[in-house]
Amino acid sequence: MPEQTEMPAHYGDLNSVQTTWREMLQSAVSERTHPFKKPVLTTIGLNGAPKARIIILRDVDFEARSIRLHTDARSAKISEIGRNPNVMLAFYDSTHEIQIQMSGVAIVHKHDAYADAAWRGAPPPSRRAYLAEREPGMPLSGPASGLPADVEGKIPSEERLETGRSNFAAVQMVFEQVDWLFLSPSGNRRARFEWRADRWAGTWLAP
Ligand SMILES: Cc1cc2nc3c(=O)[nH]c(=O)nc-3n(C[C@H](O)[C@H](O)[C@H](O)COP(=O)(O)O)c2cc1C
Numbered sequence: 583m584p585e586q587t588e589m590p591a592h593y594g595d596l597n598s599v600q601t602t603w604r605e606m607l608q609s610a611v612s613e614r615t616h617p618f619k620k621p622v623l624t625t626i627g628l629n630g631a632p633k634a635r636i637i638i639l640r641d642v643d644f645e646a647r648s649i650r651l652h653t654d655a656r657s658a659k660i661s662e663i664g665r666n667p668n669v670m671l672a673f674y675d676s677t678h679e680i681q682i683q684m685s686g687v688a689i690v691h692k693h694d695a696y697a698d699a700a701w702r703g704a705p706p707p708s709r710r711a712y713l714a715e716r717e718p719g720m721p722l723s724g725p726a727s728g729l730p731a732d733v734e735g736k737i738p739s740e741e742r743l744e745t746g747r748s749n750f751a752a753v754q755m756v757f758e759q760v761d762w763l764f765l766s767p768s769g770n771r772r773a774r775f776e777w778r779a780d781r782w783a784g785t786w787l788a789p
Contacts, residue, residue: 589766594771599764600775603762604644606673606675606680606682610673611639611641611642618639618673618682621636622671623636625659625663625669627658628661628662635659640700646754648757649755649757650753652751654711654712655690655749657718668685669685669688669755670685682761683763686755686756686759687755689754689755690752691751700750706738712750713745713746715728761775762774772788773785774787
């Protein structure tokens, strides 16, 4: 018989499950290599079919139950959220065999205090992306970054970076449900947390 390894506290305790996904999200905000740093964002496409892509987790605010993401205001996801704000974020930690699926509603911020603060907090290499001349997803005549020649391969001055500000959007995803899945040879565990007006209500689910 293989030796039984010690199970994590969340294996049999819903409160610990909730503490764990909160800690994982919080850690991923500041740790560049954290497995939860790059979740998959799913939107409903303009034709009704799902659209999914990787996006960087920028911030989490448990008081506001929200996650902040950054993107190009001209990208397809912005029109998709405008049509249907229901979105999902899926995270996976392959070391600990933990998946979380968060669902909620996205709010797009372009020219308000929320977007301004996000823009000011973004490092120059991230802000450079918003200088791209063509909208993300537009056909090009050949392989290219889409960046103007004067900023290609270099970090532009603050003044030059500001010219990309109008292409920047901060997406605030307000989450209402969190699904948890932990894979274990001893038996998987699944749980769901739903926001009920003023508190999270958790329940175990069949995995
Ligand atoms: C590791 C990684 C990180 C990414 N981070 C972001 C990001 O933070 N924001 C973003 O808009 N796109 C990011 N992308 C690109 C998106 O996956 C996607 O290609 C792009 O946003 C266009 O999506 P859309 O046309 O569906 O709107 C990232 C891609 C990868 C592979």
